[in-house]
Amino acid sequence: MILGDLLPAIAGSLIVSCQAGPDHPLRDAPTIARMARAAVLGGATAVRCGGVGGLADIRAVAAAVDVPIIGLTKRGTSGVFITPTVHDAVQVLDAGAHIVATDGTRRPRPDGAGLTATVDAVHAAGGLVMADVATLADAVAAVGAGADLIATTLSGYTPDSPPGPGPDLDLIAALRTALPATPIIAEGRYHQPAQVRAALDAGALAVVVGTAITDPAWITASFAARTDRPHHS
Numbered sequence: 231m232i233l234g235d236l237l238p239a240i241a242g243s244l245i246v247s248c249q250a251g252p253d254h255p256l257r258d259a260p261t262i263a264r265m266a267r268a269a270v271l272g273g274a275t276a277v278r279c280g281g282v283g284g285l286a287d288i289r290a291v292a293a294a295v296d297v298p299i300i301g302l303t304k305r306g307t308s309g310v311f312i313t314p315t316v317h318d319a320v321q322v323l324d325a326g327a328h329i330v331a332t333d334g335t336r337r338p339r340p341d342g343a344g345l346t347a348t349v350d351a352v353h354a355a356g357g358l359v360m361a362d363v364a365t366l367a368d369a370v371a372a373v374g375a376g377a378d379l380i381a382t383t384l385s386g387y388t389p390d391s392p393p394g395p396g397p398d399l400d401l402i403a404a405l406r407t408a409l410p411a412t413p414i415i416a417e418g419r420y421h422q423p424a425q426v427r428a429a430l431d432a433g434a435l436a437v438v439v440g441t442a443i444t445d446p447a448w449i450t451a452s453f454a455a456r457t458d459r460p461h462h463s
């Protein structure tokens with residue numbers, strides 16, 4: 231896929247992340263694929279998938295929907311864990327993704343290669359790269375490494391980025407100002423439709439929502455929290 235085709239397809243829109251953790255009741259590839267179909271029915275212009283479900287989830291979603299697919303794999307839960315190696319990135323593309331989401335922070339990668347090596351490999355195979363960053367400095371470095379899109383996915387999940395209950399809208403505004411020519415994707419803790427609107431107004435090209443759409447356990451807990459018997463996990 232080329233960037234010139236992707237950008238108009240997702241501009242000003244919602245992307246849905248369809249993932250389920252290892253012990254989640256929805257954890258199987260056919261279920262994730264049906265979730266992706268439901269998201270597209272509801273207006274998602276692209277689907278982000280893979281994660282702990284890995285290549286099987288990406289293959290299942292690619293067979294189920296006809297929108298651009300942002301694929302990733304996860305190795306562990308700390309350090310660089312989102313599509314961390316060149317090999318992982320190429321496998322994600324082979325599984326049917328059009329865009330590879332990969333850790334775009336400046337931390338050392340487990341295969342010892344720089345982000346540039348992943349970008350070059352994905353480009354050589356005809357894909358695009360979404361760099362998941364935590365900070366503005368990460369984003370500047372990732373654009374320098376050749377990333378096609380920058381996503382705020384890891385803000386709040388690294389030692390140098392502020393954890394918070396809500397999305398990092400300030401980072402969207404800072405990225406928009408510092409990198410005016412780069413497509414910015416808002417992602418991470420978007421839990422309300424008004425926050426999606428705010429991210430677009432702050433300069434995001436599109437917004438990725440995961441948990442608040444695709445995790446019924448989380449949604450149930452958010453309702454239960456307003457009752458006399460909130461869920462305590």
Ligand SMILES: CC(=O)N[C@H](C=O)[C@@H](O)[C@H](O)[C@H](O)COP(=O)(O)O
Nearest residue numbers: 247383387418419420439440441442
């Ligand atoms: C930090 C990390 O591992 N993020 C992952 C990246 O793919 C997913 O677990 C998130 O669900 C995704 O980014 C969407 O975010 P949210 O579920 O908050 O809408």
